[in-house]
Amino acid sequence: MNAAEKQSGVGKYLVVYLCMLVIPALEVVVAYQHIGGSQMLLGMLSLAIIGALLGVLFFMQLATEKPRFVLFVAVFTLFVLATINYGWTDSFRLLVGAPFAK
C-alpha cells in the first residue's frame, strides 16, 4: 500500500458502493416504465455498464494501476464488446432477414 492509499479514507469507496446500490434500483424503475423494448434494453445496459465500470475501476482498483496495464485490459474488453456487437447484429439478421438477406 503506497502513502497516498494509506492517507485516503474509505469515503470515496462508500460513495461508489452507494452508487452501485442505486444503479440496480434505477434499473427496476426503468423496468416498470411503459417504454419500448429497445429503449428499455438501452437504458438498462447503459446503467449496467456504469455499474460495471465503477466496480472495475474502484473495487478492482484498475484506476490505480499503471496506464500500460489499464490500456491492456481496455483493449481486450473492447474486443469482447466488439464480439458482442457482432453477435447482436447476427441475431437481428436471423430475426428480420436484414441487413444481409434479400
Place this chain on the structure above:
Amino acid sequence: MSHADLAVGGHTPAMEPSPFAIPAKKLAMWLFIIADTMTFAACLVAYGFLRNATPDWPRPFHSSTVISVMVMTFILVSSSLTMFLGVRAARAGDRPAASRWTFITLGAGIIFVLLHIRDWGSMIGEGVTLLKNPWGTTLFGAAYFSVTGIELLHVIGGVTALIIVGLGYRSGRYSSDDIENCGLFWQFINVVWMFVLPLVYLLNIAG
C-alpha cells in the same frame, strides 16, 4: 537445470521484469478474468439472441422475484465493499482485520448462494425445467438456468476460494497478494451480476 545452477558466482540470474509492473499472480488473475469475460459474454449474447429471435418469450417474473433479486443484489454489492476493505487491510498488514472482512464477505456469499438456490427452487416449483415451462418457448428454461447457473457456479467457486485463502491467510500460509487475487475474482462476480440482473430478470418482468 535447477535454479541454483543458473546462479553464477554467488549472484542470482538477472530476471526479466514483470510485465506491466504487477506481480505475476495478479497478472494471471487478470488474464483469467479477461478470459472469463468472454465466457459470460458468449452466454449473454446467446441468451440475447434467443430472447430476441423468439416471439413468445415468457415474462414470468413478478414483484416477489424482483424483491428477491434486489435483496441478492444488495448482498452481493455489499460483499464487494467488505472484500475491498479486506484487501485494503491485508495490504496494510492488518491480518486480523483482513481476516474479519474476508469472512464477512464469505458469509455474504453463502447467503447469496442460498437465496439463489431458493429462487431456482421457486422457478422449478412453477414447472420450469431445462426443457419445458408452462408459459411459452421451451428455450426459456435452458437459457435461464444456463446464464444464472454459470453465475451461481462462479459464486460457489468464489466462496470456496474465500474459505481456502481466508483460512490459509489467517494461519500464515497465504500472503496479502493471495487475498488481493481472491478479491479480484470476487469483484468480477459482482461486475457480471450487474449485467445478469437486468438482462435475465428485469427485462422479463410480467407486464
